[in-house]
Amino acid sequence: MNLCLVLGARGRVGSYLVRMLEENDIPFIAWGRADCDMYNPEAAGELVANSPAGTIINCAAVSGIEECLDDPVSAHYINAMSPQHIARACARQGKKFIHLSTDYVLDGTRPGLKNESSICKPANTYGESKWEAEMRIADEMPDALIARVSWVFGNMTRPSFPEMVLKRAMEGSPLSIIGDKDSMPTFIDDLCQWLITLAQGDTPQGILHLCQSGTPVTWADYARETILAADEAGLPLRSKEVTETRLDDQAGFRETRPRHTAMDSGRLASLLGHPVRSWQDTLRQYIRTYAQNL
Ligand SMILES: NC(=O)c1ccc[n+]([C@@H]2O[C@H](COP(=O)([O-])OP(=O)(O)OC[C@H]3O[C@@H](n4cnc5c(N)ncnc54)[C@H](OP(=O)(O)O)[C@@H]3O)[C@@H](O)[C@H]2O)c1
Structure with a gap:
């Protein structure tokens, strides 16, 4: 691969x-906010234009x-x-x-993959801003690749849903998890391998x-699978029973979430x-x- 510039290099995916x-000996430049502040779009464009990189992967958001x-x-x-x-x-x-874009650009009102x-129909400000990006990028550069990801897990230094479930289960805290919202998990190891593969050779567009x-999974079933896997891996779990709550009852969610x-x-x-590979x-x-690294 030619020299690769990663934007958002200190985030979960980046x-x-x-x-x-x-690890793959691929030459890269890693930029964080201090190297390229994306609050200033013109400056960000100029910095990228003047960079020696031939491939840009934008993980900043x-x-x-x-x-x-x-x-x-x-x-x-x-x-x-x-x-x-x-x-x-x-x-x-x-x-x-x-x-990198998101499943939150999609119309989440109907179940199914x-x-x-x-159809896209974002339900919140985040999804709207990401959808706007997709359209603006497609206008400027039809051969850009817009890679939508969802429920990314597996970066141990940036805990996400499975680590939250395991922490609670090992503490013996109740596992009360939303059962009426679904998506598809993405393993970060596979994701980054796909990004590297796709960046090489004839990169697809669109x-x-x-x-x-897999089939759509709710947060509650994702938690149940996490508990099963943790049991198999021998983790010391003090609570294992997942009870279901409803998306509409989440006091901490001030913004709308799409359901499907x-x-x-x-x-x-x-x-x-x-x-x-399946998410399971x-x-x-x-x-x-x-479990081996605990
Ligand atoms: N994680 C998921 O489950 C998930 C799901 C769907 C889509 N996505 C998409 O995947 C991409 C990567 O997500 P992520 O989970 O890695 O996000 P993240 O951990 O929040 O990382 C985002 C990065 O963007 C950087 N950033 C924020 N404001 C910036 C600015 N003004 N200028 C330059 N950089 C700035 C942040 O820098 P600082 O470190 O300095 O704050 C951070 O490193 C995003 O496009 C996100 O929308 C992620």
């Missing part, structure tokens, strides 16, 4: 990707749902306008551009869903030329590693 590029609600201006500049300016710079300079042609395979945004990974499988298999692999 930091893991940088580690994997390093305001990714907190309530954070976007509270600061929609930052969400607009960082999530939508900067990616547009970066896409413009990449198109002008002949650089590849891979931009969503593919790349499914929208691509990067997630594991599980993505189908069929296009990814055909591009890779092999099946995508990858979760088990991760929990075994987690």
Whole structure:
């Protein structure tokens, strides 16, 4: 791969990707907010244009749902306008551009797996800003790759849902988990490997869903599978029973969440030329590693 520039290199995905590029001896530049502040879209575009990198992977975003609600201006500049300016710079300079997006751009009102042609209808400020980015990028650079990801887990230094469940289970705290919202987990190890593979050679263009395979899973069932895997891995669990709560009863959620945004990974499988691993298999692999490192 030619020199790769990772934006958002200190985030959950960006930091893991940088580690994997390093392990694979792929030359890269890692930029955080101090190197390229995406609150300033014109400057971000210029910095990318002037960088020696031939491939840009944008993992930077305001990714907190309530954070976007509270600061929609930052969400607009960082999530939508900067990616547009970066896409413009990449198109002008002949650089590849891979931009990370989200399942939250999708219409989450109907159950079922969503593919790349499914209707978009974001339910909140975060999703709107990410969808705006997708459209602005497609206008500036039709051959950019817009990679949607969902429920990313597996970066031990940035705990996500499984670690939250395991912490509570090991403490003996109640496992009261939302049972009426579903999506599709994405194992960060697979995700970063896909990003590296896709960045090499003939990078596909347009929208691509990067997630594991399976049927839509609710947070409650995701928690149950986490507990099962942890039991198999011999983790000392003091509570194991998952009870279900409702999305509408979450006092901490000031912003709307879409209910059904599980993505189908069929296009990814055909591009890779092999099946995508199920979320359950990858979760088990991760929990075994987690248990060994406790
Ligand atoms: N994690 C998931 O489950 C998930 C699900 C769906 C989609 N995604 C998408 O995947 C991508 C990566 O997500 P993530 O989980 O790695 O997010 P993350 O951990 O929140 O990381 C985002 C990064 O963006 C950087 N950033 C924020 N404001 C910036 C600014 N003004 N200028 C430059 N950088 C800035 C942050 O820098 P600081 O470290 O300095 O704050 C942070 O390192 C995002 O596009 C997100 O929307 C993630």
